[in-house]
Amino acid sequence: MFENRRYIIQAIFIGVGLVFLVKLFALQVADDTYHIKAERNIIHRIIEYPFRGLMYDRNDELIVYNEPIYDLMVVPRDVYIADTADFCNLFKITEEDFLARMQKARKYSSVKPSAFLQKISHEEFALIQDHLYKFNGFYANPRTIRKYSQPLLANEIGYTGEISPKELERDTTGYYKSGDYVGVTGLEKYYEEQLRGVRGVSRKVVNVNGIEKGSFKNGEYDTAAVPGKNLITTIDLKLQAYAEKLLAGKRGSVVAIEPSTGEVLVMASAPSYDPNLLTGREFGKNFKKIESDTTSPLFNRAIQAQYPPGSIFKTVQALIALDEGVISADEAIMVYNIHMGDHAPSGKYDVTRGIENSSNNYFYEVMRRTVNQGLSSSIFTDTHLGMEKWARAVEGFGFGSPLGIDIKGEAPGLVPDTEFYHKMYPKEKGSWAYSTIYSLSIGQGELLVTPLQVANLAATIANRGYYIKPHLVSGFKENGVVTPIEYEKHYTGKGDEYYPAIIEGMKLAVEKTAKRAVIKDIPIAGKTGTAENGVKNESLDHSVFMAFAPADDPKIAIAVYTENAGWGGGASASIASLIIEKYIRGEIKKTWWNREEYVLKKLYLKGLEGVEN
Known part of the structure; x- marks a missing residue:
């Protein structure tokens, strides 16, 4: 049992x-019911792109912000489309384009997501989002693109674009991935590390219809994106807008600096372009159009154009000679109009009168004393030794090399030295002398400077002997806290006791030769000049003016270049005075003649009154 x-x-x-x-x-x-259900719940690893840092002007006005867009991502292994034509019609692409994009995605990876279509606007996405469920293997990834509050500062701000394969290869940090956007030019590139932020990652459970079912394991493995730092720029946006308005229809540039800080108030280059053109899905088409424009709007004349300085350089000659002790500020030197063509009469000149009248022959003598070192045993040997010392002194004022402003592409200019002339006259050393190079004394010859360097010279004189490196960003803002950037002073000479004589000469020069720059109750110290255009008998030379104001308590230093506009006391002096008055007063007061009309309508070309000096 x-x-x-x-x-x-x-x-x-x-x-x-x-x-x-x-x-x-x-x-x-x-x-296979459970097997199918398991397969239909897919875990998508989604990159959470951080908000790129914003840009503000010195008065907390927004310059650059972010606008939401979407990238259509694809995982080739998971793709199933019942009707390819329906897909192409929805996304407005051809079947050839569809196949090419799929091939590119498969080449990258069959299992990893990559961008199939980029920069779909918020409005466009609203029309297609309800249809995504029909296309297995595709999903939308939100991100942002740059937008600009005003069509200004295109070359200074720069633009962003998709990282190139070469840049990916050079990226030793491993941070960037294919399809990432990076700063390409301007501040966007220079401050890329601060602006970009830190990516995050989220893992979403998505069914076969592309509908999110929630976070994978309640977000246990997710990491949050960290926004980039905001840039506090030194730009005065309203003043920038005014400068670009005055330059409209011209070729030239304006650079204005706050002397006491080195902060760039204005950096305008003309012709330019609307930075909003280089964002969104029309980027490629718009870039080709801008790049092929014969007026070169991508060329930032403020930091990349190089010109002979002309008569503004006479201030540097005087300062170097005073530093070397070969002249004194009140020494009267008798000069005759025998060495160079001159509109100033023969007579006795000291530093102040020499700058006031812009006497070519006075500065011929000033540089000769500096370079020839007193004419001791051999004029040739002394010229060579003195020339080397002179060149190093000129470089001390920020010429001959980039000043180091915080955007890429700054041109160095050119300060010729002994080695330069040895190469120019290679037959035998000693084959050149002061008689070969004396055109340098009035800012002509082989000298080349940029508008930024000239504005920096004006700031140096305003500061009585030093400058702070010009810069476009004063600090970073993160979580409401501003971290300022510190910049050092650069001293240019041995003392400041002779600057009053230089400044007095500049004040008198404005009253005498740049009357269009005179502003009632705002004393201006300035100097006109001409930059030779290198194409004689075809067009006018370039109009140049540098200044600072108020002369005894400087708040703004400025350099203006107006190409093919003739003498400096016309177009450039008028533009500079308008910007100075706008900055100091906040408005333009009416005068007996309309300066804005004179500039905007190019009336300076109709009556080139005055003589260059």
Whole structure:
């Protein structure tokens, strides 16, 4: 009896085991329902792109912000489209384009997501989002693009673009991935590390219809994106807008600096372009159009154009000679109009009168004394030794090399030295003398400067002998806290006791030769000049003016270049005075003549009154 019970119990256990085996077989082999359900719940690893840092002007006005867009991502292995034509119609692409994009995605990875379509606007996405469920393997990834509050500062702000394969290869940090956007030019590039922020990652459970079912494991493995730092720029946006308005229809540039800080108030280059053109899906088409424009709007004349300085350089000649002790500020030197053509009469000149009248022959003598070192044993040997010392002194004023402003592409200019002339006259050393190079004394010859360097010179004189490196960003703002950037002073000479004589000469020069720059109740110290255009008998030379104001308590230093506009006391002096008055007063007061009309309508070309000096 007990033996029979044992067999019965064993039979029951065996029966139950068989039932479970049959059920497991049915679930795992015969019935694929659970298998299908598992496959249809896909985990998407989604990159959470951080908000790129914003840019503000010095008065907390927004310059650059972010606008939401979407990238259509694809995982090639998961793609299933019942009707390719329907897909192409929805996204407004051709079937050839579809195939090419799919091939590119497969080449990158069959299992990793990559961008199939980029920069879909918020409005466009609203029209297609309800149809995404029909296309397995595709999903939308939100991100942002740059937008600009005003069509200003295009070359200074720069633009962003998709990282190139070469840049990916050079990225030793491993931060960037294919499809990332990076700063390409301007502040966007220079401050890329601060602006970009830190990417985050989220993992979403998505069904076969592309509908999110929630976070994977309640977000246990997600990391939050960290926004980039905001830039506090030194730009006065309203003043920038005014400067660009005055330059409209011209070729030239304006650079204005706050002397006491080195902060760039205005950096305008003309012709320019609307920075909003280089954002969104029309980027490529717009870039080709801008790049092929014969007026070169991508060329930032403020830091990249190089010109002979002309008569503004006479201030540097005087300062170097005073530093070297070869003249004194009140020394009267008798000069005759025998060495150079001159509109100033023969007579006695000291530093102040020499700058006031811009006497070519006075500065011929000033540089000769500096370079020839007193004419001791050999004029040739002394010229070479003195020339080397002179060149190093000129470089001390920020010429001959980039000043280091915080955007790429700054041109160095050119300060010729002894080695330069040895190469120019290679037959034998000693084959050149002061008589070969004297055109340098009035800012002509081989000298080349940039508008930024000239504005920096004006700031140096305003500061009585030093400058702070010009810069476009004063600090970073993060979580409401501003971290300022510290900049050092650069001293240019041995003392400041002779600057009053230089400044007095500049004040008198404005009253005498740049009357269009005179502003009632705002004393201006300035100097006109001409930059030769190198194409004689075809067009006018370039109009140049540098200044600072108020002369005795400087708040703004400025350099203006107006190409093919003639003498400096016309176009450039007028533009500079308008910007100075706008900055100091906040408005332009009416005068007996309309300066704005004179500039905007290019009336300076109709009556080139005055003589260059």
